[in-house]
Amino acid sequence: MxxxxxxxxxxxxxxxxxxLTxxxxxxxKMHYVRPFNIMQLDILRHQAVSIMATRLGEPPLRKEVIEYISDMDSHLWSMRKSKANFFRLMSLFSGLFAVGKWFGDVCTWRNPITTVLIHILFFMLICFPELRLPTLFLYMFLIGLWNFRYRPRYPPHMNNKISQADAVLPDELDExxxxxxxxxxxxxxxxxxxRLRSVAGxxxxxxxxxxxxxxxxxxxxSWRDPRATVIFIIFCLMAAVVLYVTSFQVMxxxxxxxxxxxxxxxxxLPSVPVNFFRRLPARTDSML
Structure with missing residues (x-):
C-alpha cells in the first residue's frame, strides 16, 4: 500500500x-487522415500492455499491475471512478453555479450598490457595442493575472481525494x-x-x-401540437416586425x-414562456 x-x-x-509546439x-498526420476505429485501438492497446508486461517481468511485476497502470480496463464499470468523475463534473461547473447564484443575487437586489453598478455597466455595453468583446477579453486577462498568485507551486501528484480512494468501501474496491x-x-x-440498477436509474x-x-x-x-406551433409562429412574425422597426440596443x-x-x-409563479415551454409535447408521451 x-x-x-x-x-x-x-x-x-x-x-x-x-x-510553437x-x-x-x-x-x-496519418492518425488524422486515416484514423483507427475503436476495435483497432483496443487491439493495439492490448498488444502494448502485453509487451510492457513482458518487458517488466524482471524483476517480477504482475500483469494485472501493468493493466491497471495503463488503464486497460477503463471502460469497465467502477463505482469509485463514477463518483470521482461526478465530483469532477460538479467541480467543473461550480464556477457557472457561482456566477448564476451571483446573478440571482443581483436580480433580487441583495446588494443594491452592486446591482446599480451592473446597471451602469450594462447600459455602457448597450450604448457602446464596440466595447463588448474588448471588455470580455480584458476581464479574462484580469482573471488570469489574479489567479497568478494561486498558481500551483509543485508538480501534480496522485490525489487520493479526487480519485475517491480515501473513502472507497472494501466491496467497491473488490468489484x-x-x-x-x-x-x-x-x-x-x-x-x-x-446497486448498479439503483445508480443507473x-x-x-x-x-x-x-x-x-x-x-x-x-x-x-414540427406541428406536433398545432395550437402551440401557431402561437409560436405568430410570435416569431410579431418579433420580426418589432425588431425591424426597433433598434437592437433598445430591445x-x-x-x-x-x-x-x-x-x-x-x-x-413561473413566467409565461416557461409555462408555454413545459406544455410542449415530447416523445416521452409515446414511450412505454
Whole structure:
C-alpha cells in the first residue's frame, strides 16, 4: 500500500520552439487522415500492455499491475471512478453555479450598490457595442493575472481525494479489481447488480431530461401540437416586425431592465414562456 513518486523535469533549448509546439497536433498526420476505429485501438492497446508486461517481468511485476497502470480496463464499470468523475463534473461547473447564484443575487437586489453598478455597466455595453468583446477579453486577462498568485507551486501528484480512494468501501474496491466476466458468487453479484440498477436509474432520469428538452424545442415548429406551433409562429412574425422597426440596443436595454427589475415586481409563479415551454409535447408521451 506504499506510494512511489517519480518526478521528471523537462527542459527546452528553444523557448520559441516550445511555444510553437502548442500549435501542432498531438499525433502524426496519418492518425488524422486515416484514423483507427475503436476495435483497432483496443487491439493495439492490448498488444502494448502485453509487451510492457513482458518487458517488466524482471524483476517480477504482475500483469494485472501493468493493466491497471495503463488503464486497460477503463471502460469497465467502477463505482469509485463514477463518483470521482461526478465530483469532477460538479467541480467543473461550480464556477457557472457561482456566477448564476451571483446573478440571482443581483436580480433580487441583495446588494443594491452592486446591482446599480451592473446597471451602469450594462447600459455602457448597450450604448457602446464596440466595447463588448474588448471588455470580455480584458476581464479574462484580469482573471488570469489574479489567479497568478494561486498558481500551483509543485508538480501534480496522485490525489487520493479526487480519485475517491480515501473513502472507497472494501466491496467497491473488490468489484473494481474483479475480472470480466466475474468470478464472484451469485449472492454478491446480485447485490452489486441491484446497486448498479439503483445508480443507473438516477443516471437514466437525468439523461432522459436532455432529449426531452430537445424534443420540446423541435415541437415548436414540427406541428406536433398545432395550437402551440401557431402561437409560436405568430410570435416569431410579431418579433420580426418589432425588431425591424426597433433598434437592437433598445430591445436589449428593455430585456436587461426586465431581468434586473426590483424584487417587488417579481412573480412567485413561473413566467409565461416557461409555462408555454413545459406544455410542449415530447416523445416521452409515446414511450412505454
Amino acid at each position: 506504499e506510494e512511489l513518486h517519480l518526478a521528471i523535469r523537462f527542459s527546452c533549448t528553444s523557448f520559441a520552439s516550445m511555444l 502548442y500549435t501542432q497536433p498531438l499525433l502524426p 473494481e479489481y474483479d475480472t470480466f466476466p466475474t468470478t464472484k458468487g451469485a449472492d454478491l453479484v446480485r447485490m452489486r447488480y441491484n 438516477r443516471i437514466q432520469t437525468v439523461v432522459s431530461d436532455v432529449p426531452t428538452l430537445g424534443e420540446r424545442i423541435q415541437a415548436l415548429l 436589449a436595454a428593455l430585456a436587461g431592465i426586465y431581468a434586473l427589475r426590483n424584487p417587488r415586481f417579481h412573480r412567485k
